[in-house]
Amino acid sequence: MKDPVPEPADPSDPDHPRDSPAYGxxxxxxxxxxxxxxxxxxxxxxxxxxxxxxxxxxxxxDLSAVVTVADDGGSSGRLRRELGVLPPGDLRMALAALCGDDEWGRTWSEVVQHRFRSEGDLHGHAVGNLLIVALWELLEDPVVGLEWVGRLLGAHGRVLPMASVPLDIQAEVELDGAVTTVRGQVACALTPGRVRSISLLPPDPPACPQAIEAIEAADWVVFGPGSWFTSVLPHLKVPELARALHESSARRLLILNLVPQAGETDGFSPERHLEVLREHAPALLLDAVVADGAVVSDARALEKAAGAMGARVVLADVAASDGSARHDGPRLAAVLAEIFRAKR
Incomplete structure (x- = not known):
């Protein structure tokens, strides 16, 4: 049985965690x-x-997740608008992913992912979102609040927001020859047009200091997979974070998506994903690009796009065997382990 997490003290108590030497x-x-x-x-x-x-x-x-904080839909969007907090949803999902495979980890992963179903105000809220925001209000520090949730879950790693303030994604979208601007992650993800580029509002947000420190100390930085314009590229639009990613001595690896995402990357080939990444971060160099061989129709085109960013292509069977458009955890882990050990 794991040690229970101490109950946070009353904020007015002089022994409240934020006033202790260990706080932070x-x-x-x-x-x-x-x-x-x-x-x-x-x-x-x-x-x-x-x-x-x-x-x-x-x-x-030794694993740290640096997570986008631009979600404006669902439970996260409601909490963000009502309480002025960082949207907790993507942070919650990252914590759930880090739960172990034992009974403790499986149970807590299900708990934090559980959504209420009702006719009232709680409908659609995820338990983990409410837990995270409660700790933020008690501890008055997003990073420390996430550490406490991670401890409760027995998370195998650390979860950090990429910025210290909530962000909005703004996209330039082309439809029928006309270019318009849409604002918000949900709007960008669901737009019927072709996303040409994205930017962030505010344009120069403060990066999470602990995220910068983690990148500076890393041996490997891993991008993707995920929604290209709303999950992968935004990190490169936070100036302090982008600078750290460019200057870090870490090696850089990109995991490509298995299929284009409807509304964001319709019609994108694997190499087009790399070309768009290069358009948004021209100076960024990669060391390796992982792609599932079954979804690559033009290996030479992909190798050319990867080579333009300094990377080699690693083709591997990393898709789930059930035919769904998701990566298989053990298969992907095996490939990543080989790359990290310089055996692939």
């Missing part, structure tokens, strides 16, 4: 265990980041 550090007792595997930072959000984290947590003990 990982709320765990004892010395940190020795790390196995490289220091890895995974970037993204939503189901794509969930897939990469589910694989990465079995490959390394």
């Amino acid at each position: 550090s990982t709320p765990r007792s004892g010395a940190a265990p020795a790390s196995n595997g490289p220091k890895v930072v995974a970037l993204g959000g939503g189901h794509g980041l969930y897939a990469s984290l589910s694989a990465l947590r079995t490959v390394t003990d």
Whole structure:
């Protein structure tokens, strides 16, 4: 049985966690265990980041997720608008992905992902979203609140927001020859037109300092898979974060999506995903691009696009065997482990 998480003190109590010497550090007792595997930072959000984290947590003990904070729909959007907090949904999903495969991990993963079904105001809210926001209000620090949730879940890694303030995604969209601007993650994801480029509002948001530190100390930085314009590219539009990604000595790996995403990347080939990434971050170099061989129709075109960013292509069977458009965790983990050990 794991040690229970101490109940947070009343904010007015002088012994409240935010006033303790340990506040701002990982709320765990004892010395940190020795790390196995490289220091890895995974970037993204939503189901794509969930897939990469589910694989990465079995490959390394030193894992940090840097998560987009631009969601404006569903439970996250409601909490963001009502309470002025960072949207917690993508952060919650990242924490759920880091839960272990034991009974404790499986149970808590299901709990935080559970959504209420009712005729009242709680309808659609995820339990994990409410838990995260409650800790934010008690502790008055998003990063420390996420650490406490991670401790409760027994998370195999750390989850960090990519910025310290909520963001809006703004996209230039082309439809029938006309270019319009749409604002908001939901609007960008559902637009019937072709997204040409994105930007963030505010345009120069403060990056999460701990995210910068994690990237600077990383051995590997992993991009994707995920919604290209709303989960992958936004990290490169936060100036401080982009600078750290460009200057870090870490090697960089990109996991390509298995299929285009309706409304965002309709008709995109694997190589077009890389071309769009390069258009948004011309100076960014990659070391490896992982793609499922079954979805690559023109390997030479993909190799050319990857080579333009300094990367080699690793073709592997990483798709789920049930035919769905999702990555298989163990298969992806095996490929990533080989790449990290320089065996692939």
